[in-house]
Amino acid sequence: xxxxxxxxxxxxxxxxxxxxxxxxxxxxxxxxxxxxxxxxxxxxxxxxxxxxxxxxxxxxxxxxxxxxxxxxxxxxxxxxxxxxxxxxxxxxxxxxxxxxxxxxxxxxxxxxxxxxxxxxxxxxxxxxxxxxxxxxxxxxxxxxxxxxxxxxxxxxxxxxxxxxxxxxxxxxxxxxxxxxxxxxxxxxxxxxxxxxxxxxxxxxxxxxxxxxxxxxxxxxxxxxxxxxxxxxxxxxxxxxxxxxxxxxxxxxxxxxxxxxxxxxxxxxxxxxxxxxxxxxxxxxxxxxxxxxxxxxxxxxxxxxxxxxxxxxxxxxxxxxxxxxxxxxxxxxxxxxxxxxxxxxxxxxxxxxxxxxxxxxxxxxxxxxxxxxxxxxxxxxxxxxxxxxxxxxxxxxxxxxxxxxxxxxxxxxxxxxxxxxxxxxxxxxxxxxxxxxxxxxxxxxxxxxxxxxxxxxxxxxxxxxxxxxxxxxxxxxxxxxxxxxxxxxxxxxxxxxxxxxxxxxxxxxxxxxxxxxxxxxxxxxxxxxxxxxxxxxxxxxxxxxxxxxxxxxxxxxxxxxxxxxxxxxxxxxxxxxxxxxxxxxxxxxxxxxxxxxxxxxxxxxxxxxxxxxxxxxxxxxxxxxxxxxxxxxxxxxxxxxxxxxxxxxxxxxxxxxxxxxxxxxxxxxxxxxxxxxxxxxxxxxxxxxxxxxxxxxxxxxxxxxxxxxxxxxxxxxxxxxxxxxxxxxxxxxxxxxxxxxxxxxxxxxxxxxxxxxxxxxxxxxxxxxxxxxxxxxxxxxxxxxxxxxxxxxxxxxxxxxxxxxxxxxxxxxxxxxxxxxxxxxxxxxxxxxxxxxxxxxxxxxxxxxxx
RNA sequence: GGGCGAGUGGCGGAAUUGGUAGACGCGUUGGUCUUAGGAACCAAUAUGGCAACAUGUGAAGGUUCGAGUCCUUUCUCGCCUACCA
Numbered sequence: 001x002x003x004x005x006x007x008x009x010x011x012x013x014x015x016x017x018x019x020x021x022x023x024x025x026x027x028x029x030x031x032x033x034x035x036x037x038x039x040x041x042x043x044x045x046x047x048x049x050x051x052x053x054x055x056x057x058x059x060x061x062x063x064x065x066x067x068x069x070x071x072x073x074x075x076x077x078x079x080x081x082x083x084x085x086x087x088x089x090x091x092x093x094x095x096x097x098x099x100x101x102x103x104x105x106x107x108x109x110x111x112x113x114x115x116x117x118x119x120x121x122x123x124x125x126x127x128x129x130x131x132x133x134x135x136x137x138x139x140x141x142x143x144x145x146x147x148x149x150x151x152x153x154x155x156x157x158x159x160x161x162x163x164x165x166x167x168x169x170x171x172x173x174x175x176x177x178x179x180x181x182x183x184x185x186x187x188x189x190x191x192x193x194x195x196x197x198x199x200x201x202x203x204x205x206x207x208x209x210x211x212x213x214x215x216x217x218x219x220x221x222x223x224x225x226x227x228x229x230x231x232x233x234x235x236x237x238x239x240x241x242x243x244x245x246x247x248x249x250x251x252x253x254x255x256x257x258x259x260x261x262x263x264x265x266x267x268x269x270x271x272x273x274x275x276x277x278x279x280x281x282x283x284x285x286x287x288x289x290x291x292x293x294x295x296x297x298x299x300x301x302x303x304x305x306x307x308x309x310x311x312x313x314x315x316x317x318x319x320x321x322x323x324x325x326x327x328x329x330x331x332x333x334x335x336x337x338x339x340x341x342x343x344x345x346x347x348x349x350x351x352x353x354x355x356x357x358x359x360x361x362x363x364x365x366x367x368x369x370x371x372x373x374x375x376x377x378x379x380x381x382x383x384x385x386x387x388x389x390x391x392x393x394x395x396x397x398x399x400x401x402x403x404x405x406x407x408x409x410x411x412x413x414x415x416x417x418x419x420x421x422x423x424x425x426x427x428x429x430x431x432x433x434x435x436x437x438x439x440x441x442x443x444x445x446x447x448x449x450x451x452x453x454x455x456x457x458x459x460x461x462x463x464x465x466x467x468x469x470x471x472x473x474x475x476x477x478x479x480x481x482x483x484x485x486x487x488x489x490x491x492x493x494x495x496x497x498x499x500x501x502x503x504x505x506x507x508x509x510x511x512x513x514x515x516x517x518x519x520x521x522x523x524x525x526x527x528x529x530x531x532x533x534x535x536x537x538x539x540x541x542x543x544x545x546x547x548x549x550x551x552x553x554x555x556x557x558x559x560x561x562x563x564x565x566x567x568x569x570x571x572x573x574x575x576x577x578x579x580x581x582x583x584x585x586x587x588x589x590x591x592x593x594x595x596x597x598x599x600x601x602x603x604x605x606x607x608x609x610x611x612x613x614x615x616x617x618x619x620x621x622x623x624x625x626x627x628x629x630x631x632x633x634x635x636x637x638x639x640x641x642x643x644x645x646x647x648x649x650x651x652x653x654x655x656x657x658x659x660x661x662x663x664x665x666x667x668x669x670x671x672x673x674x675x676x677x678x679x680x681x682x683x684x685x686x687x688x689x690x691x692x693x694x695x696x697x698x699x700x701x702x703x704x705x706x707x708x709x710x711x712x713x714x715x716x717x718x719x720x721x722x723x724x725x726x727x728x729x730x731x732x733x734x735x736x737x738x739x740x741x742x743x744x745x746x747x748x749x750x751x752x753x754x755x756x757x758x759x760x761x762x763x764x765x766x767x768x769x770x771x772x773x774x775x776x777x778x779x780x781x782x783x784x785x786x787x788x789x790x791x792x793x794x795x796x797x798x799x800x801x802x803x804x805x806x807x808x809x810x811x812x813x814x815x816x817x818x819x820x821x822x823x824x825x826x827x828x829x830x831x832x833x834x835x836x837x838x839x840x841x842x843x844x845x846x847x848x849x850x
Numbered sequence: 851g852g853g854c855g856a857g858u859g860g861c862g863g864a865a866u867u868g869g870u871a872g873a874c875g876c877g878u879u880g881g882u883c884u885u886a887g888g889a890a891c892c893a894a895u896a897u898g899g900c901a902a903c904a905u906g907u908g909a910a911g912g913u914u915c916g917a918g919u920c921c922u923u924u925c926u927c928g929c930c931u932a933c934c935a
Contacts, residue, residue, distance in 0.1 A: 213854080213855095214853090214854055214855075214929095214930080217853065217854065217930095218853090218854090218930070218931080221852090221853075221930095221931070221932095222931095224934060226934070226935085228935085246935080247934095247935065248935060249934090249935070250935080261935090300933080324933095325933085326933045326935090327933085327935075328933075328934070328935090330934085331934045331935070332934075332935065335935090336935045337935085338935090339935095343935070344851080344933095345933055345935080346935085348933095417934085417935090419934055534929090534930085537930085645862090645874085645875070646862050646863075646875075646876085647862065647863070648863085651856095651863095653862085654861095654862070656861095656862085656876075658875095658876055658877075659862080659875075659876065661876095661888095662875060662876065663875090665890095666875095669890095704866095705866090708866085714864095716862090716863070716864090716874090716875095717863095717864065717873085717874080719874075719875080720863090720864070720873065720874035720875075721873095721874080722874090723873095723874050723875070724873075724874065727874090790870075791870095792869070792870050794869090794870095794915080794916075796915080796916095797914095797915060797916050798916095799870065802870070834915095835915070836915090837869095837915045837916075839869060842869055842870090843869050843870080843916085845869085845915050845916065846915090847915055
C-alpha cells in the first residue's frame with residue numbers, strides 16, 4: 001500500500017483545475033450568484049499564515065456555495081501600490097514595479113499551491129494602468145460632482161514615511177505604518193468629501209444585518225454623531241474679536257459657565273503668535289498632546305487671555321477666556337464653554353486655575369444645596385440655580401427647552417455635529433496612483449481631459465531624493481490642457497483609494513471604458529460574503545462604503561450604497577514566543593528539547609529558553625511560521641485542515657506543531673481508509689446488509705451537521721465532524737454493506753469533506769472510479785432521527801439513569817419501563833409521585849412528594 | 851474614562867439554543883507490534899471515591915420540574931477606543 005503522495009497528487013489536481021478552468025465565473029442572469037471575497041493582499045514578498053487562514057475560510061465557503069448550485073464569483077487581486085515597494089526599491093536599487101511584480105508572481109504561486117478555487121482570469125493589480133486609469137476617471141467625476149476639493153490646512157505629517165496621513169491613519173499620535181510620532185504641518189491637500197455622507201454612513205449601519213456588531217459600533221463611534229447646539233459668546237477685550245462660537249451637547253448647564261476655552265490652533269491664536277509666552281505654551285501643548293502618559297494623566301493646562309466672554313443667558317456675567325490644551329481644533333469649533341460642575345475636564349481645569357464651580361444640576365435624590373467636590377456630576381436630575389431653567393428635567397427636557405430658548409434669543413442654533421472629517425487623500429509618494437489634476441502658471445486647477453488619461457507614472461525615477469520624487473520630474477510634469485501649459489499635480493493618491501472600489505472591478509476586470517460594467521455590477525454586487533481582518537474595521541471598510549456612495553451620487557444608471565452584504569472578521573494566527581537567557585527572541589526552529597519540557601537554544605544546551613504566551617505572529621518576535629514551508633512538508637490539504645481546526649474562525653488560533661502533525665496524520669489515515677473502502681466496494685454484493693441503514697443515518701446526519709456548521713462559520717466543528725467520520729468508518733468497516741448503498745453514501749461523505757480537503761477528495765473519487773460530483777448532497781430527513789432513543793430519567797431533577805426505547809414512546813410506557821429497572825425504580829417505589837415532566841424522546845423528570 | 855467580548859478538564863475547544871456537560875483534537879497513562887521510535891494500532895483520561903455515589907461550566911443569589919445557556923449582583927482577563935465639548 002502506497003503512502004499518500006500529497007505533493008504529486010495536489011499538484012495534479014491544481015493543474016487539473018487550471019486546465020479545466022474549473023473556477024471560471026461568468027455572468028448568467030438565470031443563475032443565482034454568490035460573490036465571495038476575501039480582502040486582497042498587499043504583495044509584500046510571500047504569503048503569511050494570516051493569508052492562509054483568510055483565504056482558506058473563503059475557499060471553503062466558495063466551494064460549498066458552488067456545489068450548492070450558486071454561480072460563484074471568487075476572485076483575487078493585488079493591492080500593489082504603496083510604501084514598502086518604494087522603500088525596498090530604494091534599498092535594493094531596483095524599480096518598485098519590478099519588486100512588486102516579482103512578489104506577485106511568488107505569492108500567486110503560493111496561493112495556487114493552497115488549492116484555492118479562484119478565478120484567476122479576473123486577477124487585477126492596482127498598480128497597473130488598466131486599473132488606476134479608471135480610478136483617475138472616478139476622481140475627475142467626483143471632482144465634477146463636488147465631492148473632491150483642495151484646501152490648505154494642518155495635516156498629520158509622518159516624518160519617517162515623509163508623507164501626510166489621514167486622521168484615521170494616526171494611532172496614538174503615531175503613524176499607522178511607520179510608528180513615528182506625527183508632526184503637524186500646513187500643506188495644500190486634496191480631500192474627499194466623506195463627511196457629506198456622515199448621516200447616511202451612520203444610518204445604514206443598521207441595514208447591515210450580517211456585520212459583526214463590534215465593527216458597526218466602531219464605525220458608529222468613529223463617525224461620532226452628537227446632538228447639541230452652537231452658541232455665540234460675545235467677547236470683550238483689547239482685540240478685534242467680537243464673538244467666539246462653541247458647540248455643546250449640554251446647553252442646559254449654561255448657568256454653570258465659568259470660563260471659555262479655545263484650542264491653540266483657534267483662529268484667534270493669530271493675535272497671540274508673536275507673544276513668546278503663548279509660543280512657549282503652544283509648544284508645551286504639542287509636546288504633551290501626543291504622549292500616552294499625558295493623555296492618561298489628562299493634565300489640563302491653560303493660557304489666560306485678557307478677553308472676557310459674556311454668558312448669553314445672563315448678560316451681567318463675564319468670564320475669562322483661556323487657550324487650553326484639552327480643546328481640539330478638529331472638533332466642533334475648536335472652542336468650548338467651561339461648566340466645571342458637570343464636566344470632569346472642565347472641573348480639573350477650574351480647580352487648577354481657581355475658577356468658580358457652580359452646581360446647576362442636582363441628582364433627583366439630592367437637595368438644592370447639592371455641591372460638587374472633586375467629581376463632576378454628569379448624570380440626570382433637575383436643573384437648579386439657573387433662573388428660568390430651574391426645575392427642568394435633565395437631560396432630555398432641559399436640553400431641548402434650552403435650545404429653544406437659545407434659538408428664540410438668536411444667540412445660537414440647534415446643531416448636529418459629526419466627528420468624522422473629510423478624507424485627505426494626497427500622499428507625497430511616487431508609488432501610487434497619480435492625481436489627475438494640473439495647474440496653470442497662475443495656479444488654477446484643471447482636471448486632466450478624459451482623452452489624456454491615464455496619467456502614468458514616469459518610468460525612470462530617482463527614489464533617493466528627499467521628499468516626493470515626482471517633484472523633480474520636470475519633463476513629466478509638463479502637460480498642455482486646452483492650449484494652456486500646465487504642470488501636473490505631483491501628489492499621488494492614498495492607497496486606501498485603490499482598495500475602495502476593487503470589488504467593483506472584479507465584476508468586469510477587463511472593461512476598457514470604465515472602472516466597471518454597470519450590468520455586471522448589477523448582477524454580482526453586492527459582495528455576499530466579505531472576509532478579512534478586524535484591523536480594517538474603520539479605514540478600509542468605511543472608505544469603501546463612502547466610495548459606493550460617491551460613485552452612485554448623482555448617478556441615474558447605477559445605485560447601491562452598501563458594497564458588503566455580510567462581513568466576517570477572522571481572528572489572528574498566534575504562536576508561542578521564545579526567548580533565550582539573554583532575552584533575545586528565538587524562532588521556533590532555533591530551539592531544542594530532550595524531554596519535551598525543558599527547552600534550550602539549538603547547539604547550546606546551557607542556554608535555557610523561556611517560553612512566552614502565544615502572540616500574533618510577527619517578524620519582530622520571531623514567532624512566524626512560513627506557510628510555504630508547511631505546505632512543502634505536510635501538503636495543502638493538511639495545512640487547510642489545521643488552520644481551520646483548533647479555534648472558531650472569528651477567534652485567534654494558536655499554531656502548534658502537534659496540531660499540524662495531527663492534521664497531516666488525518667490526511668494519511670483517510671487515504672488508507674479510502675483504500676479499505678475501495679476494497680470493500682469491490683468485494684460487496686448488491687444484497688441488502690445489516691450495516692446499510694446505519695450508514696445511511698450516519699451520512700445524512702453528517703450532511704446535516706456540516707450544512708449547519710458551514711452556515712454558521714463553525715468551521716472548527718466541521719473538522720471535528722470529519723474526524724468523527726473517520727472514527728465511524730474505521731469502526732464499521734469490518735461489517736457488510738450493500739454495494740450501491742456503500743458507494744452512494746461514501747460519495748456523499750467525500751463530497752461534504754471536499755471544501756476543506758479538495759485534493760484528497762478528488763483523488764479518492766478518481767481511484768474509486770466515481771464520476772466527480774459537483775453537487776452538494778441533500779439531507780434525507782428520514783434518516784435524521786433514530787428509531788431508538790435514549791430517554792434521560794431524572795428523579796427530582798437529578799439524573800438517575802437512561803432508558804433506551806423506541807422513538808415516540810409515550811409517557812405511560814416509559815413509566816412502566818422505569819418500574820422494571822431496579823436501579824431507577826428503587827428510588828421511586830413506596831413513594832408518592834407528585835408530578836411528572838415528560839419531554840418526548842428526550843427526558844422524563846419525576847417529582848416525588850417528600 | 852468609555853465601548854465590546856470572554857471566563858467550561860492539563861491545553862485548544864464542543865454542547866441541536868432551557869433538557870445526558872466535556873463532542874473532536876492535542877497532551878498524558880497503560881498495552882500491542884518493532885532492533886528502535888518522536889511511527890502505527892488498541893484502550894483509558896473532569897474531580898473525589900474500591901464502589902454505590904457525591905461534586906462540577908470564575909463567584910454569589912434568583913427564575914424553573916430542570917440553567918454552561920435566562921435574570922440580578924460581583925470578580926477576573928482580553929481586545930478596541932479615547933481630553934469629541
